[in-house]
Amino acid sequence: MNDLIGLFFWxxxxxxxxxxxxxxxxxxKHFGYLMAHCLIYSATFWVYLDIKLIGIMFSSHLVIDYxxxxxxxxxxxxxxxxxxxxxxxxxxxxxxxxxxYVWYFxxx
Numbered sequence: 001m002n003d004l005i006g007l008f009f010w011x012x013x014x015x016x017x018x019x020x021x022x023x024x025x026x027x028x029k030h031f032g033y034l035m036a037h038c039l040i041y042s043a044t045f046w047v048y049l050d051i052k053l054i055g056i057m058f059s060s061h062l063v064i065d066y067x068x069x070x071x072x073x074x075x076x077x078x079x080x081x082x083x084x085x086x087x088x089x090x091x092x093x094x095x096x097x098x099x100x101y102v103w104y105f106x107x108x
Contacts, residue, residue, distance in 0.1 A: 004103045006048060011099055014044040028069035038062045053102050060098045064091055 018040050027034040042058035049057065068091035075084040 014041040028073035064094045
């Protein structure tokens with residue numbers, strides 16, 4: 001169980017603390033920012049995961065954030081705060097499902 005808590009802790013650090021405002025703001029417009037975010041994100045899990053599982057974290061984060069950042073960019077522009085936070089909530093739910101999936105392989 002401690003591994004699962006650790007994965008969620010590092011997810012928080014990687015997805016929020018280590019993502020500067022400029023990166024969060026520009027990852028929907030410039031693929032380089034999104035790639036940098038996903039590389040930093042997945043690199044934070046090196047303590048817990050082997051390279052295959054880090055690859056799963058990287059690729060899933062890239063796909064999820066690519067889609068959610070494109071949608072939220074339009075919602076922020078339209079000042080649809082409710083819609084934006086709904087998509088951010090879905091984004092975090094999907095990341096959580098990936099974390100639980102990866103954790104399963106750690107404890108298995």
